Amino acid sequence: EAGVTQFPSHSVIEKGQTVTLRCDPISGHDNLYWYRRVMGKEIKFLLHFVKESKQDESGMPNNRFLAERTGGTYSTLKVQPAELEDSGVYFCASSHQGFRSPLHFGNGTRLTVT
Amino acid sequence: KNQVEQSPQSLIILEGKNCTLQCNYTVSPFSNLRWYKQDTGRGPVSLTIMTFSENTKSNGRYTATLDADTKQSSLHITASQLSDSASYICVVSQSLAGTYKYIFGTGTRLKVLA
Numbered sequence: 001e002a003g004v005t006q007f008p009s010h011s012v013i014e015k016g017q018t019v020t021l022r023c024d025p026i027s028g029h030d031n032l033y034w035y036r037r038v039m040g041k042e043i044k045f046l047l048h049f050v051k052e053s054k055q056d057e058s059g060m061p062n063n064r065f066l067a068e069r070t071g072g073t074y075s076t077l078k079v080q081p082a083e084l085e086d087s088g089v090y091f092c093a094s095s096h097q098g099f100r101s102p103l104h105f106g107n108g109t110r111l112t113v114t
Numbered sequence: 115k116n117q118v119e120q121s122p123q124s125l126i127i128l129e130g131k132n133c134t135l136q137c138n139y140t141v142s143p144f145s146n147l148r149w150y151k152q153d154t155g156r157g158p159v160s161l162t163i164m165t166f167s168e169n170t171k172s173n174g175r176y177t178a179t180l181d182a183d184t185k186q187s188s189l190h191i192t193a194s195q196l197s198d199s200a201s202y203i204c205v206v207s208q209s210l211a212g213t214y215k216y217i218f219g220t221g222t223r224l225k226v227l228a
Contacts, residue, residue, distance in 0.1 A: 004157070033216075042118070043158075043203070043218040055213060091157055099145050099165075099207060099214055105157025 002026065006092050006106035014114055018080040021109045025074070025094030032075050033095075033103065034067060038088040046090075049075060082113045116141045118206050118219035126225045131194055135222045137187040137204030145209035149178050149189045152201040152221070161189070161202075194226045 005024045013019050025032045034046040045059040051072035060067070064083070069075040079086055089110050093103040118139045127133050139147070146165045150158035162171045164180040164187065171178045175198075177190045191198055204219040 035218075040220075042220040045215065048213075056215070093157070099209070100163060102148065102160035102163065103158075103205075103216065105159070107155065107157050 004092055004094050004104050004106035006090075006109050008109060009107065010110045010112075012112045012114065013082055015084055016081045018078065019082055019111060021077045021079075021090055021092075021111070023075045023077070023092030023094075023106060025092070026104055029094035029096055029104070030072070031095045031097065031101075032069060033093045034075070034077055035091040035093065036088050037091065037108075038085075043091065046077070079111075082111075084113050087111055087113045116206075116208060116217050118204055118217050120202075120204050120219040120222050122222060123220070124223040124225070126227060127194055129194060129196055129226050129228050132190065132192050133194060133224065135189045135191075135202050135204075135224070137189070137219055139185050139187070139204070139206045139217070139219075141206040141208050141217050143209050144182065144185075145207040145214055147178075147180055147187050147207070148205045149176070149187075150203040150205060152203060154200070158203055158205075191224075194224075196226050196228060199224060199226045 007022045032049040035043045037043045047057040048055045049069040066078045089108040091108045093105045095101045121136045148163045149161045152158040162178040175192045180187045201221040203221040206217045208215045
């Protein structure tokens with residue numbers, strides 16, 4: 001079984017530019033989550049898809065962040081325009097339905113905004 | 115406020131020694147608690163899951179305990195190996211209206227020395 005894959009692994013952009021992160025979940029996982037970790041802090045929730053629908057986007061920091069999940073498969077997270085405080089590691093995770101199903105994480109995208 | 119606090123922040127031990135990591139939480143309503151291991155540059159990987167009625171769960175050299183009354187959990191690592199060097203993250207799941215929200219601790223960074 002292929003794991004959760006994220007692309008790119010690293011991205012360095014200037015303030016004001018646009019960046020799009022991609023996540024390919026494990027095939028068959030309806031739940032897809034985006035999380036972010038800024039340096040020294042805990043991993044924080046951004047949003048949750050069930051299939052192609054946004055179940056919960058309460059963690060999205062502002063309208064510069066836009067997430068989509070095309071056809072319930074892969075997901076993208078776009079930051080436009082990027083600000084310095086957006087720097088951090090963005091993790092994607094997927095899971096089956098049910099509380100006993102663990103989150104399967106990708107290796108993250110390290111975003112640096114200069 | 116829903117929070118997960120972990121201690122110590124970091125820990126250095128010699129190979130072969132045991133150690134115990136702590137997790138205190140104030141998440142409500144509680145669904146389950148997981149410990150994750152995160153190697154440098156990788157995403158977190160689930161080690162154990164514990165529900166309200168479970169107070170001990172083992173996975174090889176890892177043993178997790180849960181005291182739901184005091185809202186505390188611990189992760190005990192026996193006979194540590196160099197490969198145990200990683201961050202260990204306590205994640206508490208909150209059950210809300212049929213969905214689950216995951217609250218992350220900041221993690222304990224463990225370094226095992228030869």
